[in-house]
Amino acid sequence: MNLLVKNVTITDPQSKFNNQQCDVRVENGTIKNIGKLTADKSETIFDAQGAFLTPGFFDLNCVAGDPGFETKEDIQTLTETAKAGGFTGLALLPQTSPVVQSKSQVEYIINKAKNNLVDVLPVGAISQNREAKELAELFDMQQAGAVAFSDGDRALQDDGFMSRALQYAKGFDALLMVYPENKSIAGKSQINESKNSVLLGMKGLPALAEEMHIARDIFLASYNETKIHISNISTAGAVALIRKAKKDGVQISCDVTAHHLVFTEELLNDFDSNYKVKPPLRSKADVKALIAGLKDGTIDAITSQHRPEEIEFKNVEFEIAHYGIIALQTVLPLLLKAGLDIALIAEKLAINPRKLLNLTVPVIEEGAKANFTVFNTAEKWLYNSASNHSKSANSPLLGTELTGKVTLVYNNNQSSLR
Numbered sequence: 001m002n003l004l005v006k007n008v009t010i011t012d013p014q015s016k017f018n019n020q021q022c023d024v025r026v027e028n029g030t031i032k033n034i035g036k037l038t039a040d041k042s043e044t045i046f047d048a049q050g051a052f053l054t055p056g057f058f059d060l061n062c063v064a065g066d067p068g069f070e071t072k073e074d075i076q077t078l079t080e081t082a083k084a085g086g087f088t089g090l091a092l093l094p095q096t097s098p099v100v101q102s103k104s105q106v107e108y109i110i111n112k113a114k115n116n117l118v119d120v121l122p123v124g125a126i127s128q129n130r131e132a133k134e135l136a137e138l139f140d141m142q143q144a145g146a147v148a149f150s151d152g153d154r155a156l157q158d159d160g161f162m163s164r165a166l167q168y169a170k171g172f173d174a175l176l177m178v179y180p181e182n183k184s185i186a187g188k189s190q191i192n193e194s195k196n197s198v199l200l201g202m203k204g205l206p207a208l209a210e211e212m213h214i215a216r217d218i219f220l221a222s223y224n225e226t227k228i229h230i231s232n233i234s235t236a237g238a239v240a241l242i243r244k245a246k247k248d249g250v251q252i253s254c255d256v257t258a259h260h261l262v263f264t265e266e267l268l269n270d271f272d273s274n275y276k277v278k279p280p281l282r283s284k285a286d287v288k289a290l291i292a293g294l295k296d297g298t299i300d301a302i303t304s305q306h307r308p309e310e311i312e313f314k315n316v317e318f319e320i321a322h323y324g325i326i327a328l329q330t331v332l333p334l335l336l337k338a339g340l341d342i343a344l345i346a347e348k349l350a351i352n353p354r355k356l357l358n359l360t361v362p363v364i365e366e367g368a369k370a371n372f373t374v375f376n377t378a379e380k381w382l383y384n385s386a387s388n389h390s391k392s393a394n395s396p397l398l399g400t401e402l403t404g405k406v407t408l409v410y411n412n413n414q415s416s417l418r
Contacts, residue, residue, distance in 0.1 A: 029413030056088025068097025
């Protein structure tokens with residue numbers, strides 16, 4: 001389709017038009033012109049009214065229910081939710097039934113999501129059935145289109161297995177994205193270990209469980225001289241460990257979820273299971289350290305950690321409720337609430353995630369493929385059952401007014417106006 005986006009402020013450090021208010025003309029999926037442009041009768045006109053335009057957001061860490069749990073989320077509802085949140089690309093974790101652990105299963109995801117505005121890229125499992133006993137078919141999955149490998153929210157506990165996985169992945173430059181949790185330290189605890197956990201009478205999960213696991217993975221990545229990505233860090237100690245490892249030359253990267261930049265453990269005082277996430281919500285000091293880590297480059301990317309769940313797994317006692325929230329539509333409002341500037345959002349939510357996966361990074365320049373997100377940082381909107389595009393409703397933000405709205409996404413010669 002042909003589209004003219006009027007009066008938009010471009011935020012893209014790769015572009016010579018960065019920080020300029022321009023008009024952007026798109027013809028047949030390509031950015032044709034950028035500047036002060038006169039509208040053509042044959043094109044759709046969208047007046048952004050000074051809103052920001054960045055490369056399309058990309059999520060490194062989301063889950064759908066397809067295959068096996070389509071009642072939670074299927075590919076169609078996942079991509080509709082992603083578009084509403086400004087995402088034009090997703091890395092889809094393998095924690096489905098069956099687990100995505102073979103060439104045919106990777107191809108199933110690719111075929112199911114083809115011809116979509118949103119690029120859905122499968123992440124294959126590191127181990128068979130995510131049990132950390134036998135390696136999955138990593139090379140075959142990469143050849144079929146898997147962009148990385150992860151066992152999702154299951155941490156690889158066996159040190160030898162983790163080392164062998166890194167060695168094998170190094171042979172074909174594959175990225176392992178691992179969740180950090182020492183299970184023998186964590187046990188069955190579900191909330192952050194602090195005065196608050198004592199007050200609530202619940203066993204606390206110490207920051208030590210996350211930090212010990214990260215320290216181990218730093219040693220293994222250094223020993224094997226290979227890269228590693230730590231998913232969903234949540235503590236100040238984790239930031240410090242990764243900051244030092246990067247200075248020491250370890251090939252390590254990491255990400256943080258949007259909700260861990262805003263929500264803190266005090267929100268659990270009413271035992272609202274919609275705040276039950278993994279890793280757990282931490283302290284205000286941890287949030288401060290995470291934001292500092294984003295700003296100084298220690299933390300490479302921000303993710304949604306979108307985890308759809310049916311009501312019967314969330315509307316129950318806190319201790320037996322499943323982890324996770326639906327999050328694709330609320331990432332932008334949370335990042336604005338955390339005080340992140342637009343340039344940092346573009347870097348951590350659009351550019352760096354693709355760099356980590358060795359994907360082509362969209363750039364806002366003439367002649368480039370059009371892949372962008374337009375959003376208004378001041379526009380308020382009600383997040384409720386009518387505006388929620390997910391099949392699931394496990395979000396503590398449902399029923400609230402949010403600030404920061406995505407108004408247009410464009411990719412693959414398709415657009416979605418809001």
